[in-house]
Amino acid sequence: MRFKNIKEPSSIGSYNKEDVIFLLKDISGMIEEQGNEEREEVIQNGGHYSEMLPIEYFPTEEYMDIFYKTLEDSKEKVAKAVAVVAELIYKEKGERTAIVSLARAGTPIGILIKRYLEKKYNKVFQHYSISIIRGKGIDENALKYILNHHNPENIQFVDGWTGKGAINSVLSKAMDDFYDKYKIRISDKLAVLADPAYCVPLYGTREDFLIPSACLNSTVSGLVSRTVLREDLIGEYDFHGAKFYKEWRDKDLSKLFVDVITECFKHIEVKKEDIDILDFNVYNTGVKEVNEIKGKYGIDDINLVKPGIGETTRVLLRRVPWKILVDDINNPNLRHVLVLAKDKNVPVEVYKDMKYSCCGIIKSKIKEN
Incomplete structure (x- = not known):
């Protein structure tokens, strides 16, 4: 079928x-960003996060120092995780793999997987980045574009990390819905760099460690905002929208990040034992832990609990946090989280009983009122 x-x-x-x-x-100039307090009020009273954009946090010098140090300290670890998940993808899909990253956290990871595969297998791989939105699904027009150029069995979805596994569930439902509409089956098997939620079979590691690209927003994601879906902005045949922050080009670290990790591929080797030790079973332990936290703190909505370093960072950057739970105050992965929490006067509490390094809890406006 050609769409x-x-x-x-x-x-x-x-x-x-x-x-x-x-x-x-590109919806630059068509939408104004809103403050976190204002957005939180709308979201918790029935509005949808995809219809608004947050004012992006501009990092302090101290915070940027942490980013650069984290990148230097973790570049080999990130490169090895990229190599492992890339090899798993290649084993599954082969040389016709079409990498489809989920914007925007998945975009730099998709680029790294593409670069690794091209270096290793001396072949060009296509990489697209598309929007998927909790509560609204995947961008079908973007998927149709890809299907006009690739067979469905060659599509491999990629994201940066798992939190509690929410996007994994959105992707599964979206692929079922797409099949119901068009009778085209696309695998919902998601590949990620880090899977602390134990909810996907294709991953580079299940350790909840700091991926440097999780520290920042658009300045490490190609100067692209998070994705937007609003009827007055997105027409029937349009792709989902995003703002392009061209004015921040002088502060853009997007290419720096992927170039630093790419440089490490020269001396990264994935051995048979690296694959053999992996557990491909899915346990969904993340959502179980989140439910325990939800119960302990009397939280009504599971969507207010955001586990893992990547998700906690997002809470601090663009939501209104109530508190941050950490497994160990001296965990080196949490330096940027502690800086952000201090900057925003968010209390930090040690919570030992979780596999995650940390968890962000969003303030419930509804409960307060």
Whole structure:
């Protein structure tokens, strides 16, 4: 089946075109960012997060120092995790793999997987980045564009990390819905760099460690905002939208991040034993731990509990946190979390009984009122 009325992608983002094709509509100048307090009020009273954009946190010098140090300290670890998950993808999909990253946290990881595979197998792999939104599903127009260029069995979805596994569930439902509509089956098997939720079979590691790209927003994701889906902005045949922060080019670290990790591929080797030790079973322990935290702290909505370093960082950057739980105050992965928490006057509490390094809890406006 060839889909009609599918638009060609516009140029958006600061990455090289050979690294990624963003299947996103540029809505720069069409939407104004809102403060976290204002957005939180709307979200917790029935509004949808995808209809607004947050004002992006601009990091302090201290915070940026942590980013650079983390990148230097963890680059080999990140590169090895990329190599492992890339090899698993290649074993599953082969040389016709089409990498489809979930914007925006998945985008730099998708680029790294593409670069690793191209270096290792001396072949060009296509990489697209598309929008998926909790409560609204995947961008079907973007998926149709990809299917006009690739067979469905070659599509491999990629994200940065798992929190409690919510996007994994959204992806599964979206692929079922897509099959019901078009009778085209696309695997919902998600590949991630880090899977602390134990909810996907394709991963580089299940350790909840700090992926440096999780520290920042658009300045490490191609200067692209989080994705937007709103009727007045996105037409029937449009891709989901995103803002392109061209004015921040002088502060953009997107290429720096992927280049630093790529450089490490020269001396990264994935051995048979690296794959043999992996457990491909899915346990969904993340959501079980989240429910325990939800019960202990009397939280009504599971969506207010955001486990893992990546999700906790997002809570601090663009939501209104109530408190941050950490497994160990001296955990070196948590330096940026502690800086952000101090900067925003968010209390930090040690909570030993979790496999995650930390967990962010969003303040419940409804409960307060």
